[in-house]
Amino acid sequence: xxxxxxxxxxxxxxxxxxxxxxxxxxxxxxxxxxxxxxxxxxxxxxxxxxxxxxxxxxxxxxxxxxxxxxxxxxxxxxxxxxxxxxxxxxxxxxxxxxxxxxxxxxxxxxx
Amino acid sequence: xxxxxxxxxxxxxxxxxxxxxxxxxxxxxxxxxxxxxxxxxxxxxxxxxxxxxxxxxxxxxxxxxxxxxxxxxxxxxxxxxxxxxxxxxxxxxxxxxxxxxxxxxxxxxxxxxxx
Numbered sequence: 001x002x003x004x005x006x007x008x009x010x011x012x013x014x015x016x017x018x019x020x021x022x023x024x025x026x027x028x029x030x031x032x033x034x035x036x037x038x039x040x041x042x043x044x045x046x047x048x049x050x051x052x053x054x055x056x057x058x059x060x061x062x063x064x065x066x067x068x069x070x071x072x073x074x075x076x077x078x079x080x081x082x083x084x085x086x087x088x089x090x091x092x093x094x095x096x097x098x099x100x101x102x103x104x105x106x107x108x109x110x111x
Numbered sequence: 112x113x114x115x116x117x118x119x120x121x122x123x124x125x126x127x128x129x130x131x132x133x134x135x136x137x138x139x140x141x142x143x144x145x146x147x148x149x150x151x152x153x154x155x156x157x158x159x160x161x162x163x164x165x166x167x168x169x170x171x172x173x174x175x176x177x178x179x180x181x182x183x184x185x186x187x188x189x190x191x192x193x194x195x196x197x198x199x200x201x202x203x204x205x206x207x208x209x210x211x212x213x214x215x216x217x218x219x220x221x222x223x224x225x226x
């Protein structure tokens with residue numbers, strides 16, 4: 001079993017839809033949870049991070065962590081064509097610890 | 112503006128060749144990382160470095176080595192390239208003072224094809 005699992009997609013949605021992206025993980029020691037966005041032919045860039053369980057909101061993006069279920073989610077409201085990218089979840093056991101990345105979900109938002 | 116640059120965007124090499132991938136960051140970051148990215152497998156850590164002349168193995172170091180002679184530069188070396196090393200290679204850097212997000216800044220990647 002992989003340490004971090006993520007549905008690879010591709011996921012296609014119409015503009016304006018609410019998008020839900022998810023990761024599951026097996027290591028209960030993970031404390032920091034991150035979402036990276038990667039546009040085609042670019043390196044990943046940090047979108048959001050959360051520490052331990054709970055929600056975090058930033059504009060149209062909401063990150064949720066449920067440590068009891070070992071499940072994290074990223075919600076995108078009012079999705080835009082510019083949100084079309086691959087979304088990678090990442091997690092680490094602690095501050096300064098290395099990341100473990102999910103394989104990424106490719107999202108297409110159709111105008 | 113934060114910047115991580117990689118020496119080549121695309122590289123084609125022959126089996127058995129020695130390959131050098133260079134990464135330079137201009138943010139005075141202590142930490143630098145080399146990942147490879149393959150479909151369905153995500154990013155896998157090859158090597159990382161927390162300081163000049165210091166290196167640590169990541170999850171898949173076999174067939175690779177690294178060099179960090181200056182703080183801003185981190186090189187990945189394939190001593191004898193093989194076809195299973197065909198991949199996208201991503202360099203990243205981060206600062207120990209980056210706060211709890213421990214954000215890693217990535218370069219654009221080098222797509223290496225080994226024939």
